[in-house]
Amino acid sequence: MDILKILLVALAACISVVVVSQHRPEFSLLLQLCAVGAIVLLTADAVAEVFAQTKDLVSFAKINSEYINILLKALVIALCGRVVCDICADTGNRAVAACADMACRLSIMLLSLPMLKALVQLATELIEG
Secondary structure, three states: OOHHHHHHHHHHHHHHHHHHHHHOHHHHHHHHHHHHHHHHHHHHHHHHHHHHHHHHHHHHHOOOHHHHHHHHHHHHHHHHHHHHHHHHHHOOOHHHHHHHHHHHHHHHHHHHHHHHHHHHHHHHHHHHO
């Protein structure tokens, strides 16, 4: 992943949004979405590498892969949610951003309940055992 390319795309997008919003504000959101798409494409290889390295780590450490999958899903939800919430806030839709943020947090909580259950079971076994 070439971080300089990503940062230059982000910087160019920010400058473009400021310039475009002065003349044609209706295109600024579209420009932001295109920039987000470009950055996601530029980071796709790095994301794939993270998943591959995590898979290797799980098999090496003999960790239950279900828990790692939950953590990775939570990470993806958090990152995507942050981008969407920031875009909503930038367009002046703070209420929508707050609701989207709440939905992401609830989704992560629901996703993590099996891990919490396993942790409680382990603690109970250690206390009783």
